[in-house]
Each structure stands twice: as structure tokens, then as C-alpha cells.
Amino acid sequence: MADYVIDIEAENKEIRKRYRALLRACKPTLQKGDKQQIRMAFDLALESHKDMRRKSGEPYIYHPIAVAQIAAEEIGLGTTSIVCSLLHDVVEDTSLTLEDIEAQFGKKVAKIIDGLTKISGVFDPNSSMQAENFRKMLLTLADDVRVILIKLADRLHNMRTMEFMARHKQLKIASETSYLYAPLAHRLGLYAIKSELEDLSMKYTDPDTYKFIAKKLNEKKAERERFISNFIAPINEILIEQGIKAEIYGRPKSIHSIWNKMRKKSIPFEEVYDLFAIRVIIDSEYEKEKTECWKVYSIITDLYRPNPDRLRDWVSTPKGNGYESLHTTVMGPKGQWVEVQIRTKRMNEIAEKGFAAHWKYKESNSDNGLDQWIQKVRDILGSPEQNALDFLDDFKMNLFSDEIFIFTPKGTLIQLPNGATALDFAFEIHSDIGATCIGAKVNHKLVPLSHHLQNGDQVEIITSNKQSPKEDWLNFVVTAKAKSKIRSSLKEEKRRVAEEGKEILERKLKSLKITYNTDNINKIANFFKFPSSQELFYNVAKGTIDIKNLREYAASEKIHDNNNSQFTSHISGLVEKINKKDSDTILIGDDLQKVDYTLAPCCNPIPGDDIFGFLTVNDGIKIHRTSCPNASKLMANYGYRILKAQWASSQIETSFLTGIRIIGIDDVGLVNKLTTVISQEFKINIRSLSISSNEGIFEGNIMVHINNLGQLDNLINHLKLVSGITSVTRYESEN
Numbered sequence: 001m002a003d004y005v006i007d008i009e010a011e012n013k014e015i016r017k018r019y020r021a022l023l024r025a026c027k028p029t030l031q032k033g034d035k036q037q038i039r040m041a042f043d044l045a046l047e048s049h050k051d052m053r054r055k056s057g058e059p060y061i062y063h064p065i066a067v068a069q070i071a072a073e074e075i076g077l078g079t080t081s082i083v084c085s086l087l088h089d090v091v092e093d094t095s096l097t098l099e100d101i102e103a104q105f106g107k108k109v110a111k112i113i114d115g116l117t118k119i120s121g122v123f124d125p126n127s128s129m130q131a132e133n134f135r136k137m138l139l140t141l142a143d144d145v146r147v148i149l150i151k152l153a154d155r156l157h158n159m160r161t162m163e164f165m166a167r168h169k170q171l172k173i174a175s176e177t178s179y180l181y182a183p184l185a186h187r188l189g190l191y192a193i194k195s196e197l198e199d200l201s202m203k204y205t206d207p208d209t210y211k212f213i214a215k216k217l218n219e220k221k222a223e224r225e226r227f228i229s230n231f232i233a234p235i236n237e238i239l240i241e242q243g244i245k246a247e248i249y250g251r252p253k254s255i256h257s258i259w260n261k262m263r264k265k266s267i268p269f270e271e272v273y274d275l276f277a278i279r280v281i282i283d284s285e286y287e288k289e290k291t292e293c294w295k296v297y298s299i300i301t302d303l304y305r306p307n308p309d310r311l312r313d314w315v316s317t318p319k320g321n322g323y324e325s326l327h328t329t330v331m332g333p334k335g336q337w338v339e340v341q342i343r344t345k346r347m348n349e350i351a352e353k354g355f356a357a358h359w360k361y362k363e364s365n366s367d368n369g370l371d372q373w374i375q376k377v378r379d380i381l382g383s384p385e386q387n388a389l390d391f392l393d394d395f396k397m398n399l400f401s402d403e404i405f406i407f408t409p410k411g412t413l414i415q416l417p418n419g420a421t422a423l424d425f426a427f428e429i430h431s432d433i434g435a436t437c438i439g440a441k442v443n444h445k446l447v448p449l450s451h452h453l454q455n456g457d458q459v460e461i462i463t464s465n466k467q468s469p470k471e472d473w474l475n476f477v478v479t480a481k482a483k484s485k486i487r488s489s490l491k492e493e494k495r496r497v498a499e500e501g502k503e504i505l506e507r508k509l510k511s512l513k514i515t516y517n518t519d520n521i522n523k524i525a526n527f528f529k530f531p532s533s534q535e536l537f538y539n540v541a542k543g544t545i546d547i548k549n550l551r552e553y554a555a556s557e558k559i560h561d562n563n564n565s566q567f568t569s570h571i572s573g574l575v576e577k578i579n580k581k582d583s584d585t586i587l588i589g590d591d592l593q594k595v596d597y598t599l600a601p602c603c604n605p606i607p608g609d610d611i612f613g614f615l616t617v618n619d620g621i622k623i624h625r626t627s628c629p630n631a632s633k634l635m636a637n638y639g640y641r642i643l644k645a646q647w648a649s650s651q652i653e654t655s656f657l658t659g660i661r662i663i664g665i666d667d668v669g670l671v672n673k674l675t676t677v678i679s680q681e682f683k684i685n686i687r688s689l690s691i692s693s694n695e696g697i698f699e700g701n702i703m704v705h706i707n708n709l710g711q712l713d714n715l716i717n718h719l720k721l722v723s724g725i726t727s728v729t730r731y732e733s734e735n
Helices: 002-029 034-048 062-073 079-086 098-105 107-119 130-143 146-160 167-187 191-205 207-219 221-241 255-265 286-303 345-353 368-381 388-400 422-429 431-435 471-475 480-511 518-527 533-541 547-579 631-637 670-681 709-720
Strands: 246-252 276-282 326-331 337-344 403-407 413-417 437-442 445-447 459-463 586-588 597-599 611-615 621-625 642-647 656-665 686-694 697-706 725-731
Touching: 002 034, 002 062, 002 079, 034 079, 034 098, 062 079, 062 146, 079 107, 079 146, 098 107, 107 146, 146 167, 146 191, 167 191, 167 631, 167 642, 191 207, 191 255, 191 345, 191 631, 207 221, 207 255, 221 246, 221 276, 221 286, 276 286, 276 345, 286 326, 286 337, 286 345, 337 345, 413 422, 422 431, 422 437, 422 459, 422 480, 431 437, 431 480, 471 480, 480 533, 480 547, 518 533, 518 547, 611 631, 621 631, 656 709, 670 686, 670 697, 670 709, 697 709, 709 725
Parallel strands: 276 337, 586 642, 597 621
Antiparallel strands: 246 276, 326 337, 403 413, 437 445, 437 459, 611 621, 611 642, 656 697, 656 725, 686 697
């Protein structure tokens, strides 16, 4: 009993220590009466969560304090947000109501807490509505962006403390984070948080690669610091000489961004040159910022030769999320390209803390970007007919994209994502202009709707009353607004055509003496593999389904019904069996009680890989690697169809298809050397081989039948020893 009391005392001491650290973080924004408000919220949270513990065994109160600390220190939010962060779980987890919160802290706090409580259920593993819930979560953003900022702080702390959770929950939360929360942080300008969320997600979804890159970075740390020190010294000297106050330091790139570069360029770690960036932070008055940034650029490019293709000027025209900075890449003293970022203290705070920092710089009027972005979100959300998953993909794509700036004929500046077309521009101006657009003049030259716009283009839209949206428009628009409006219009047109098809089908069924009723319509739709009766009616109107097809249906109705009921009961039984016990795990390679599974071709898992099962509608269970390119999307959108899976110990003899990508110096007999290692030394069957050679560089993709991960690693190591080979990696399909 004495030990337990000591623990409680130690915990109380730790809680007080953490609370004091929080107050220190709040100090820059504290005004009269704020400290009392924070204390009141802290006391209420402490009392409400007093009997609760986290998975780690720690007192639950550690979590709201940490979320408040992140909100204050890393996002730069003020007292209202600190109070809301401390209370964010109180309404959901205790008997306290929103009315209680409003009585003590006022309407604004209650409204934000309400938003946080509503979205706390987003991505509930038992819910089949993750995408729809995300749409609801974004609706709250239209009311108060702080709801999303506090939610990001909450998610960041959960990701930092996830080691005590079950593996399948870690995978699910990490997938949601990389799929949605990291791009959301990016769009709100929170670059440091975005990078950390991506790194932490990778730590759980692809732990081997994460550890490998972390180890490599650590090994090169001392060498890197020497290089940075030598690179900075002459710049510092000239800045002091010219009386420019500035801090210069080297910032390491995130593990996730290094891995992305390795993957995209198919290069090993050793060939990634920009493992860090040099950042110059100028202490400048607001009026002189632009001049001083270019002055520092001039000093650096006098010392080191710049790459003219790698200059990025976000000082003259900031990004849509408020980011301002000058980026250039210069040749360092040892013949190595180095990225240099030049910005002022104000710009750096906005880069680190995103839109939250804008509220401190009202005179710059740059917080308007937030209002514009929220208005875009409202426009996208204003299309209730849009399929939730389509919406999610479109929205996510728009979160990721960089901006281009386009001018109207009268000189108004319109911001669009990189890759936008003339048709995107038309929809951005007005939905009706987009719907009736037949072409455009870009810089006074006539171009088609699909023409990709470039930064600085001046665009005039040409319309016609006879024009209406077409299906193929979806292939070349990129903005969520354009896609949403086109889909909505096509849906309306399809509904009109389907009405005609309904009448035609009724007449045709009458001639075949088949009763026209809901049951028969559903059976016919199933027979022709249409997802809905509307799709059936539409195809009848278009002539895809005619009287001959309907006769075939009538002849095989009985057989189809039997097969369909067997299939339905098979899947129902499978779901029931898997849901019986949460700890059930599919053993790949065992009988699995006669339930079928297939290995997903997008990532070709092999024994030894970390895997999960995904329950498809038509193809039973598909097995994916947890590091599969499609894994985070599946887990984020269809959590209720994710099944735990592992390899059975008996799975030894069967071979599995996997790919190897090989890069090297082209030489006579190279292919023969490679196939000798694979076929003769390892006795492995080659399924296919595709090879290309360009300017003396050899690239090959080889699909082989492998028994397990150990055999694959062994083969890759042997292939690396072949003379002339520079890189051998496992090949993943991106489909």
C-alpha cells in the first residue's frame, strides 16, 4: 500500500511539472485573466479524468496537457485553444455536458468542444462510414479552423505515444494519419507537424525501411555537420560584414521524404544528395523583407554556383497556405548540390505554425488565404450527391498540390493547383461557366478544354448555351470543385435518361411475360452485373441491354438465383466467422476453413512480409503487404473490411510472384549474367523480364517465383555482386 501512495505522489508531482511547462509555453499569448481560465480548465480536466489511465498505464491527464502543449508551442494557438485542448475529451468520456462547459467557459469554447466531440468518432474501426465522417469533420472546419488544428495536435500526441497499442490498431491509425491528417497539416501550412506525422506513420507501416534510413542518417551525422559548418562559414562572414542580422543552420530532411526520393528515383540511400537543407533566417523589418531576402540570395549565389532550374520564389507570390520563402539549389565546395532556403523570422513562423501564425500578422492581410481556402472547402462540401469516397480522393489530391497563379482578362488573380486545365479555370470562376465551356484563349491563343495551364497565364473562357458536361471531362480536370460539379451534372443527365429506360424496360418485360416489380428488376440488375436499378435503366435506354439479352436472363434465372444465394451465404458466413472473435487471425497457407484468398498483385506479398487481409466485394479476401502503395487508402476508407493476417509456419514449398528492379551500366552479356544467378545458382523460375537501355544505363524489371522473404533478400544480395550493377531493389506495382 505504501508503494502505491508513493506512485500517486510521484504522478501528482509529474502532473504539476507538466502543467508548469504548459504555462511557460502559453506565456507569449497570455493576457489578463487567461491564466485563471487555463487553471479552471486544467482543474476540470484533472477531476474528470482522475480515475482514467492510458494504454501505457500513465494517468490520462498527461494526454490533454500534451495536446495543449502542442497547440501552444508547436502551432502557436492562444488561450481559447489551450482551454479547448485541455477539455477536448471531457464531454465524450465523462458525465459533463456541453451546457456545463458553456456555463463555465462561454459559447465559443463550447462550440469548439462540440466540434471536437463530433469528430472524435471519425475512423471508428467499427464504422463503415469513415469517408462520410471525414466529410462531416471538414464541415466543422467551416465554423472554426481551431477544431482541426486541435484535432491535429491530438493526433500528433497519439502518434508519438502509440507503442503500447495492439499492432492492428497501430497500422490502422498510422494509415489514416498518412492518408488524411498529414496532407491536412500540409495544407494548413504546418510543415514540421506534417513531416513528423509522415515519419511516425512510416515507423509503424514500414518499420524496417524506417530503421534502415534512421541508422544511415545517424552514421553520417558527424560528416554532415562538418560539411554544413564549412558551407555556412563564408556566408556568415559576408552577412556580418554587410550588417545583415541572420541565423544560419542545417536542417535534416525527414525520413519519409528521403524514402520517397529513393522510391521515385529507384536509387539507394547513398545517392540521395539532399539529406539536409540550409536555412537562412533574416531578422528584418516587414517593409524591407523582400529586398533583404534577394540581397542574401545574391550573396549566396556569388559564393556558390546556383542551379537556374531550381529557383522557387514564394516571396513575391506566397503559396495558397501562406508559405513564403526563397528556395535555391547551389553547388557546394565539394561538388555537391545543396538546397538553401531564405526567409525572414515572420515568414519562418508562418512556415512552422501555418495559418495560426497569420493571426499575429494582421497588418500583412495574409490571413485572407485561410478564408479563401475555407470557402473552397464549403463549395466542395456543398455537393451532397457526390459519393463520399470520390470526394475524399478529390479533396486529398487538392490538399497535396502546389499552386499556380492564373490571370483573368481583367487581371484578377486566380489560384489553382499545379496541373490544372482551362476547364478547371472555367469552373473556378463559376459553375455555369464551367458547364457551358467549349474552349479557351490562353495568352490570346485558342486552346482545347484539356490544355494544362502554366504559372502566369492569362485565360479567357469561351462558352456556348448548347454545351453540357461530358463524361471524358473527368479525365482531365484536377480541382475538386470541377470534378464535383461535373459528376453532379452527369448524374442529373443520367437520371433523366434512366427514366426513359425504365419505360422501355417495362414494355420489353411485358412482351416477355415477365412481371415488372422491384424483385425482378433487382434480379435483372444482378444478372447483368449492374450496381443499381438506375444503371440498368440507363443501359436499356442506351441500347446496351436489348430484348435478346433479356431472353437470356429469362432462360438462366433459376441457375443464377442458386449461384447468387450460395455466394451471398458464403460471404456472410465468412464475415460472421471472422467477426466472432476480435483476435482471430487469417493464417495464410493453412486451410482457412475453406475460405478463399488471393495475393494482391499491387504489392505481391511473400512469406516474411508484414501483411493484412482485405475483404473485397467480388474476389473474397485479398492479402496485401502493410507497406503496399494502396494500404493506407484501404485502411483509412474501409477499416471495417480489414482483417488481421499472418503467414502460417507450414507455408514453405509454395512459390510467390514478386518483382525485382535492377539498374546498372549496360554491357554485353549482362542479361545472361543476371539470369544465370537467378535460374542456375538459385534455381528460381523467371515469370517475365522487361529491359530498357538508355544512353548506356541499363534498367530491368524481372518477375520471379520466390518461396519467402529470406530467399528474396539472399537473391538481391547476390545480384548486387554482378559486375556493372549499381542498384537492386524489390519492385512494387503502383496500381
